[in-house]
Amino acid sequence: MKKLICLATLLCCTMLSTAVVAQEASDKSAPKTDNKPTDATKKAGRDRLVIDLFHDNWLTKPDTVTTKWYGRGIGVYSMLLDKNLIKKNVSFAVGVGLSSHNVYSNVFVEYYDADSTLLTPVYASVTNTTTGVVERVSVDYKKNKINTTYVDVPVELRFRTNPNAKGRSFKLGLGARVGYLISAHTKYKGNDVTGLSREVKFKEVITKNANLNRFRYGLTARLGYGNINIFGFYSLSTLFEKNQGPEVVPFSAGISFNGL
Numbered sequence: 001m002k003k004l005i006c007l008a009t010l011l012c013c014t015m016l017s018t019a020v021v022a023q024e025a026s027d028k029s030a031p032k033t034d035n036k037p038t039d040a041t042k043k044a045g046r047d048r049l050v051i052d053l054f055h056d057n058w059l060t061k062p063d064t065v066t067t068k069w070y071g072r073g074i075g076v077y078s079m080l081l082d083k084n085l086i087k088k089n090v091s092f093a094v095g096v097g098l099s100s101h102n103v104y105s106n107v108f109v110e111y112y113d114a115d116s117t118l119l120t121p122v123y124a125s126v127t128n129t130t131t132g133v134v135e136r137v138s139v140d141y142k143k144n145k146i147n148t149t150y151v152d153v154p155v156e157l158r159f160r161t162n163p164n165a166k167g168r169s170f171k172l173g174l175g176a177r178v179g180y181l182i183s184a185h186t187k188y189k190g191n192d193v194t195g196l197s198r199e200v201k202f203k204e205v206i207t208k209n210a211n212l213n214r215f216r217y218g219l220t221a222r223l224g225y226g227n228i229n230i231f232g233f234y235s236l237s238t239l240f241e242k243n244q245g246p247e248v249v250p251f252s253a254g255i256s257f258n259g260l
Helices: 002-029 039-043
Strands: 051-060 070-087 090-103 108-113 118-121 125-128 136-137 141-160 170-191 199-205 215-225 228-235 249-259
Touching: 051 090, 051 228, 070 141, 090 108, 090 170, 090 249, 108 141, 108 170, 170 228, 215 249
Parallel strands: none
Antiparallel strands: 051 070, 051 249, 070 090, 090 141, 108 118, 125 136, 141 170, 170 199, 170 215, 215 228, 228 249
């Protein structure tokens, strides 16, 4: 998450710098007039930067998996193209950005071979002193999450009402998003899973062997007023490769802020 915030900050700074340079160049090349900018001119640069803050969860998952309500994520996108289709009311937008997703649950990602990945409830391996058999015993924990980070390409068909006196409009955005997985890991903090009476915390990278889908794709929707919207993403792809892991379908829902 910290790395994503740094990358998002760098992305925002780059976009702001580009916008400032472009605006200065435009101001120098445009002929000077005494006319005030119109509402259409004011609206021309809107919705270029999109920041999503959302709840993360899995819509479809094995019966043994329990997810927490406080799963959360962030996405930062630069909409590089916003092409008007019908005046200023309908446009088509394409962009690029980063998103990080955190799902808190009761399971570890365990992989046994190239074609077998399981979501196994957190347990400790303890040897029964009477029988000598290694048994699985449930343990208490404070944090157990799975994080996935993607480079995304969003596309969106945008509908806007005419702006009011304050330059604000009602907005609806319907689209899709394609992403490529750049990192994935789990984080755990709780009682030692080796059975020792102590608290531990560790981070495990799971990108290489977990049969995670490298590519994801899904549908998006935004609805709001001014620069604040409610946002949703429904994945049409599963978290794991088909027949190589459990069938898990992610979704996200939250608030979206857009400006510039």
